[in-house]
Amino acid sequence: MVLDLTMSMAILAFMGALATIAGCLEDLESDVGSQSNPNSQVQLAPQMNFLHRIYNKAISGEPISNGLSAVIGGIVTTVMLNAKFFPLTAIVLGAFVAAIIYGIFATTSYAGRVASQSRFKQPLYMDIMRYTTPSIIAHNFIVCLCLVALAYIQSQILVPAHPFSIPFLALIWGISVGAIGSSVGDVHYGAEREFQNREFGCGLNTALSGRIVRRAESGLRNSIDNVWFCAKYGGPVTGIALGLTVFLSSWPTTVFGYTWIAIGVGVAIVLVMVILNRLLEINVKNAYGPYKEEKNEKEAAA
């Protein structure tokens, strides 16, 4: 297949959209299942006598568990494609198998983690397991679907095709989506949602570790309440990060060819991001102000 620039850009935009959805849903999946660094607080809470109804899976670090899931999806898809399945059917079946296996990991991980906390009297709520696990599987299904589709496009549709196979590309994107989700969206869950009873922007004292919020807007808080909150900001921002990564890492070479000009454009994009971060830093410091007053100013005032 020969693609002109317009078609290449259209496919690239579609890849960016797929990545955005994958990034968003990956973060929300890690919130509904409570994984990665913020889960340390969920794990610690029973030791501080804060018993809770939050799902506690943390199969492994997010990149590894998502990489595992995506590579399983990629392998099943490749097998199906070799058996002459229609590509979309193969991708859906691959993602479905991966999500089911992920669900098994989530269940055993939740049961195992809570069982290890029996000395702190943390109960294993069967209703939580029953209605949160399908949500984890559903989120992971969409993540896998998007990532395997992304790998399929890179490997089979794009011209020139990427030299890596579908499972390997899916593995790399799975690891990347986990790394981004863990770096971006989890902060919204860990630093804001888990400690929402503290003043906004107060800066969390380390002495608060483990003292997570356990009451919801109505009744006792569970992981579905958490994902509802994080879907408003943390998830979409994570999606934007992965979408930008996929789009901007391919856009220079698609438009300018595989040349030094493309590399220069890529570096320029990075410099723009450095400037944007600086502007954001200035804006935030002006908006919120310092936590402490400068000593000299105090003395002068005195």
Add this chain to the structure above:
Amino acid sequence: MVVLDPTTLINVLLIAISGTLVCIAVHFIPVGGAPAAMAQATGIGTGTVELAAGSGLVGLITASAMYAIPSVQADPNAMALVLAAGAMGSMIMLASTMLAGSLVYAYGVGVPFASAQVKKDPITGARQDLYMSKGTQGQGLPTVCFVSGIIGAALGGIGGALIYFVLVKIYATSALIGGSAAAVAGVFTMGVFYVNAVVPSYGVGGTIEGFHDPKFSRVIPKYALTSFVVSALCGILAILIGGGLI
């Protein structure tokens, strides 16, 4: 049979240098681990290995795509272009991640960015200590951390791309795995990348702010040497795989 000629030795040396670059890169990337995920430490709220590998592997995707182009392979300066492509992909991934992370710190958590290691940002000169909230080790990603992360991503991308560049050329001529040289080289690159992301994690100990952190200069020589030795061993193994064991 693998012959120990100068080319083979140079290839092993290049892989060892690549691994060392990845190790040094990890020290540049500002990670704060679990405390940063609670906005209790400066840096990105994830682990060293996870982020370094995540960004380096995006660099591997861009570098391998670059090397797959016939005109690039024919170019005598192909190596520089492939390494630059690796650096570019890795930098874009980390810059996007850090910018999005900053958005969450700024508007999702509501904390100003502050480094705990310096009183003033060495790049912008902005005061840091006033913006550090009580009982924390800083929060968010000040400019110095952002720039340090970009440097780290570039080094990591170059390191990963160099391993791939060396191995794919060796494997392409192999009778055993020549048909899938890109795949085997890619998998082995990922392996070497992970090894060299794990080695410095012991020195980093969960949190590091970047090149301005005193920990940076304290731990880097020891772990860079370790990575060099470990990567050289990985290189020998990688070349043995290409040539067969008999």
